[in-house]
């Protein structure tokens with residue numbers, strides 16, 4: 001028996017969520033008294049480094065071509081069977097979501113998504129998933145013989161690496177005769193950390209009044225090394241790209257630090273950001289609903305507060 005982690009790559013490189021998935025699988029395998037193994041597809045990074053997060057053996061399937069969820073699911077399930085895995089752990093990224101359900105059918109497994117914590121019990125296996133737009137939790141028990149667990153990106157975190165190294169074996173990609181989905185084009189925002197993976201996010205809303213004022217937000221984000229986000233009306237009006245829209249109908253994020261500037265804190269916005277570790281709100285209106293969800297609040301005008309905050313952060317960093 002073992003637990004298999006599906007290790008996602010982007011342009012051949014491991015992502016932060018890949019290490020999180022490896023660490024979660026290792027934790028679960030240890031609790032079950034077995035080993036954690038992994039499968040990587042199209043990796044140029046050295047899979048042996050996954051040993052640093054507790055993985056003992058890696059199945060390396062290269063030359064799989066462009067992403068195709070059927071081929072990926074086939075290959076993951078075949079490697080899980082080869083490893084005698086009881087279950088598979090994937091990250092709930094875009095790719096992970098496309099693979100999870102398909103792999104669960106092929107693996108005849110229970111699928112539980114949106115997992116936000118380590119298992120509360122392993123016999124029987126009970127996992128906690130985030131629900132109701134992160135306003136609540138539900139404990140699920142695995143009833144099938146096998147399981148596929150999909151964990152929230154950036155939710156559980158990556159532990160400090162050790163100095164172990166994993167065994168790497170080559171594994172054949174399992175083709176699919178009838179792929180139904182094909183990636184035609186990828187248009188990616190360059191040079192920025194994707195919002196679901198960002199440690200810090202500086203976000204702004206209609207309180208900024210005009211898109212020409214976004215230099216305030218970008219300056220603060222740059223000083224912190226944070227990604228930028230926005231409320232829905234801001235992207236609807238074309239002030240910012242839709243890729244920055246967070247909330248119930250946008251991207252759901254859970255950074256360590258979320259700074260909300262000139263955003264009222266409507267329930268639909270909070271649905272996508274309330275899982276953030278620390279929330280800082282800057283708003284002129286002391287009655288703005290966002291203050292109820294905030295760890296720190298500044299009642300003040302963004303045009304006064306944000307430049308001062310940016311300068312203070314720059315000065316602090318310069319003195320470090």
Ligand SMILES: Cc1cc2nc3c(=O)[nH]c(=O)nc-3n(C[C@H](O)[C@H](O)[C@H](O)COP(=O)(O)OP(=O)(O)OC[C@H]3O[C@@H](n4cnc5c(N)ncnc54)[C@H](O)[C@@H]3O)c2cc1C
Nearest residue numbers: 205206207231232247248249250262263264268269284302
């Ligand atoms: C089905 C549905 C889905 C939705 N999904 C989403 C979603 O995913 N994400 C989302 O964001 N919204 C979503 N919305 C919209 C949501 O209900 C709110 O309308 C929206 O979040 C408000 O955006 P805002 O806070 O930027 O603007 P406003 O509500 O206009 O708030 C602006 C805030 O800025 C403050 N302010 C003004 N001037 C300043 C200043 N100088 N300095 C500091 N603060 C200032 C004001 O006090 C106010 O609190 C959805 C709505 C519906 C109906």
